[in-house]
Amino acid sequence: MKQEHILFIGAGRMAEAILAGMVQTELNMKITVSNQQDTKRLHQLQNQYAVESTEDWRHTVEHADVILLACPPSEHPNVLTSLNPLLTGSQLVMTVAAGIGPSVLESSLPDGTATAWLMPNTSADVQKSMSIYSYGQYVTSEQKLIFEKIVSSIGPSEELSEQQVHQMTAVTGSAPAFLYYFVEALEEAAASYGISNEQARKLVIEMVIGSAAMLDKHRDPEKLRYQVTSPGGATAAGIESLQKDDFTNSLIRAVHATNHRAKELGSSKNLF
Numbered sequence: 001m002k003q004e005h006i007l008f009i010g011a012g013r014m015a016e017a018i019l020a021g022m023v024q025t026e027l028n029m030k031i032t033v034s035n036q037q038d039t040k041r042l043h044q045l046q047n048q049y050a051v052e053s054t055e056d057w058r059h060t061v062e063h064a065d066v067i068l069l070a071c072p073p074s075e076h077p078n079v080l081t082s083l084n085p086l087l088t089g090s091q092l093v094m095t096v097a098a099g100i101g102p103s104v105l106e107s108s109l110p111d112g113t114a115t116a117w118l119m120p121n122t123s124a125d126v127q128k129s130m131s132i133y134s135y136g137q138y139v140t141s142e143q144k145l146i147f148e149k150i151v152s153s154i155g156p157s158e159e160l161s162e163q164q165v166h167q168m169t170a171v172t173g174s175a176p177a178f179l180y181y182f183v184e185a186l187e188e189a190a191a192s193y194g195i196s197n198e199q200a201r202k203l204v205i206e207m208v209i210g211s212a213a214m215l216d217k218h219r220d221p222e223k224l225r226y227q228v229t230s231p232g233g234a235t236a237a238g239i240e241s242l243q244k245d246d247f248t249n250s251l252i253r254a255v256h257a258t259n260h261r262a263k264e265l266g267s268s269k270n271l272f
Helices: 013-025 039-049 073-086 102-108 122-126 141-152 162-191 197-218 221-228 234-244 247-266
Strands: 004-009 029-034 052-054 066-069 092-095 114-119 131-135 157-159
Touching: 004 013, 013 029, 013 039, 013 122, 013 141, 029 039, 039 052, 066 073, 066 141, 073 102, 073 247, 092 141, 102 114, 114 141, 114 162, 131 141, 131 162, 141 157, 162 197, 162 247, 197 221, 234 247
Parallel strands: 004 029, 004 066, 029 052, 066 092, 092 114, 131 157
Antiparallel strands: 114 131
16 A cells, blocks of 8 residues: 655644644654754654654655645745645645635645645644644545545544634634633632642643543533532632623634634735
8 A cells, every 4th residue: 555645844833733643643654844944843853753854845745645734824825836836736735824725725726736724723742633624626535535544643623614614713723722821810810829830730730631521521511510500609609700701702702803813814915
């Protein structure tokens, strides 16, 4: 059986998270990572994950089955311009950049190029990313199998339309940062009662891990919340305080703000 070859263009945090998931799953794929600006980072990834690396990805394109664009949205125009004449017509080009869907890739690459948009999160590093994705119109069934093999190595996933990926990016991609921000606030609250920062961190993180395990088992956050919240009790007072501070709508506004900015960053007007 032919060993597929994936080329990473970009070696940042998200690239490493996906790379780590793939390596842990021991996929039978040849992996080449490229990064033109930070050779120290490139060599670190090469040594840590036992993958190949190159400082000039242009020489590797013709040998790759999948080309994963892991560079920022602002770098996509130059990368796509350089990539365009190098494609052989049989590769799948996918991006993990916010705001850049398959239609954007198709408009920048030769007619008939297979494209896909993957929105993972950094939990790919521990194979727990809830990823969403969308295919372009030219992806073959064989390419879908390869793509899904890559995605399954980093966690669960859901195929959506391109527009839905735009809308859900904040929920699955950016919301982990909201959760970490929530954890930071709880740590600060805990430490305000005189315990050490280390104790506060342990208490809060272990509480979150346990709560996530309950969510994983029961899949009903409202029911779980009611189980903790006795009417007229201490937890109810805390929930009431959050409601007075418009907690739910504050999060909804954060989701809208994230999606709006992602769309701005990925718009053709700003990119090309």
